[in-house]
Amino acid sequence: MATPSGKTWVGVKLSLDKKRAFPLTFEKIRSWKIEPIFVEVFNKELMLPRSGANPSLENKKVLLIGCGSVGSEIAHKLGSAGIGRIDIVDPDKFSTSNLYRHTLNGNMTDWPKALAVAFQLQEKFPWLKVNSYYNSLLDYRKSDILSAYDLVVIAIGAPTHERLFHDYLVKSGVKVPVIYNWLEGYGIGGHAVLDIPGQPGCLRCAYVEPNTGIRGLASNLNFIEPNQNVVKNYAGCGEMFIPYGAISSTQTALIAVDLAVGYLEGKLTESTKVSWKGDSLDAKHEGLNLTPRYQIFTSSLKKHPLRHPLCDVCQPKEFITYQSKCGKRLYLPQTLNQKLCTYRQQEPESVESAGLLIGYYNQKDEVLIDTFTTPKASDHRTRTTFKLESHSHQAEIEKAYTISDQLLGYVGTWHTHPENIPHPSNPDKTDWRTHEEDNHDRPLFFIVVGIKTTSVYTLEKGNVIELSIVPK
Numbered sequence: 154m155a156t157p158s159g160k161t162w163v164g165v166k167l168s169l170d171k172k173r174a175f176p177l178t179f180e181k182i183r184s185w186k187i188e189p190i191f192v193e194v195f196n197k198e199l200m201l202p203r204s205g206a207n208p209s210l211e212n213k214k215v216l217l218i219g220c221g222s223v224g225s226e227i228a229h230k231l232g233s234a235g236i237g238r239i240d241i242v243d244p245d246k247f248s249t250s251n252l253y254r255h256t257l258n259g260n261m262t263d264w265p266k267a268l269a270v271a272f273q274l275q276e277k278f279p280w281l282k283v284n285s286y287y288n289s290l291l292d293y294r295k296s297d298i299l300s301a302y303d304l305v306v307i308a309i310g311a312p313t314h315e316r317l318f319h320d321y322l323v324k325s326g327v328k329v330p331v332i333y334n335w336l337e338g339y340g341i342g343g344h345a346v347l348d349i350p351g352q353p354g355c356l357r358c359a360y361v362e363p364n365t366g367i368r369g370l371a372s373n374l375n376f377i378e379p380n381q382n383v384v385k386n387y388a389g390c391g392e393m394f395i396p397y398g399a400i401s402s403t404q405t406a407l408i409a410v411d412l413a414v415g416y417l418e419g420k421l422t423e424s425t426k427v428s429w430k431g432d433s434l435d436a437k438h439e440g441l442n443l444t445p446r447y448q449i450f451t452s453s454l455k456k457h458p459l460r461h462p463l464c465d466v467c468q469p470k471e472f473i474t475y476q477s478k479c480g481k482r483l484y485l486p487q488t489l490n491q492k493l494c495t496y497r498q499q500e501p502e503s504v505e506s507a508g509l510l511i512g513y514y515n516q517k518d519e520v521l522i523d524t525f526t527t528p529k530a531s532d533h534r535t536r537t538t539f540k541l542e543s544h545s546h547q548a549e550i551e552k553a554y555t556i557s558d559q560l561l562g563y564v565g566t567w568h569t570h571p572e573n574i575p576h577p578s579n580p581d582k583t584d585w586r587t588h589e590e591d592n593h594d595r596p597l598f599f600i601v602v603g604i605k606t607t608s609v610y611t612l613e614k615g616n617v618i619e620l621s622i623v624p625k
């Protein structure tokens with residue numbers, strides 16, 4: 154029966170004390186007894202949305218590699234999201250040492266983990282297709298297999314293997330998005346990154362060393378400093394463990410699945426990172442040193458761009474280098490230079506544009522421009538003047554500062570001039586001197602975009618110095 158809220162199912166039971174043909178007219182039905190029957194509809198279209206799943210995910214195929222304490226939780230949450238097919242891979246058998254932080258029951262000891270979790274999911278989610286494989290991550294460096302999936306989720310907690318896998322993806326050009334996730338011991342936190350091929354931001358962005366800019370072996374997302382002994386050897390068993398409880402593994406699974414569902418639903422379109430930060434009490438009790446990121450981190454569960462300005466895999470590789478006589482350098486990515494050139498005042502009526510430069514201090518006197526703010530509706534602009542409405546520009550600086558873990562910040566300004574070869578005006582020089590006085594601990598750079606050429610300046614003890622392009 155069609156009703157305004159959709160299809161409604163009605164059940165009635167007709168009975169009579171003697172045998173009679175089914176009453177086809179109203180007259181004949183009068184002597185029958187009519188009772189309602191409770192109808193519970195077991196159909197996919199109705200049950201999926203009513204129980205919190207998203208029917209639009211039923212055609213999605215996910216490959217889940219690793220189903221330990223984190224992976225098994227991920228499998229369950231992917232299933233409950235309504236994903237149509239999950240292929241689970243794990244090379245291990247289920248052992249009792251995992252019991253309290255795993256979704257599997259004790260009677261599944263010695264089962265291959267992937268098979269046991271697939272069995273569990275099949276029982277719980279009637280319309281989910283599940284397959285299990287007794288393999289390892291590195292067996293999946295096969296482009297034809299990977300490209301059949303909408304998403305790969307890796308929950309093996311082995312950074313070296315993850316980086317090898319990522320190397321393969323970069324080299325082979327397989328366009329499959331991957332979520333990597335891991336937790337740190339002692340309840341300190343966990344991390345998940347979504348790496349969408351072709352988008353800025355990749356797994357290696359999470360491994361750029363904050364100070365040197367080179368690729369490291371420990372993730373820059375981590376809260377525990379590397380090269381410390383974080384494993385424990387419990388008496389009586391030869392294996393070493395990183396101590397963590399089920400709350401840590403479930404929490405880590407949740408941030409990973411949140412990324413997975415967000416991506417599959419089309420809500421997340423750029424490479425993203427998420428961390429959750431826990432209490433430091435246990436780690437401190439163990440005498441472990443925590444990273445500066447732990448101290449400054451205030452964005453638990455928030456999704457931020459994964460992109461790291463210094464990543465040598467996914468970030469711009471073509472720069473224009475400007476240098477001053479005193480050795481100050483500015484690196485401007487070609488892509489940003491092209492974007493700046495779009496603001497050139499080529500038409501007689503075009504007004505000035507301006508914004509703030511956001512960048513990273515490579516070394517004391519070297520800056521890498523990462524991005525810049527662009528004119529806002531609230532700015533005041535004429536042919537030869539420009540006044541920034543500082544709040545909205547400043548807000549972008551603060552956002553970049555927070556999401557880059559305080560790596561990126563204000564490094565100068567840019568603006569356009571309606572002259573072919575730009576020269577700084579007296580108001581420009583006065584303005585720059587004020588900026589320099591407010592930021593005396595580091596050099597600032599000022600870009601002026603003319604109609605034909607672009608000039609870059611810095612200040613040296615109040616004097617305006619022009620930088621020149623370093624030939625390649």
Ligand SMILES: [Zn+2]
Nearest residue numbers: 355358464467
């Ligand atoms: Zn990258």
Ligand SMILES: [Zn+2]
Nearest residue numbers: 570577578581
């Ligand atoms: Zn000017």
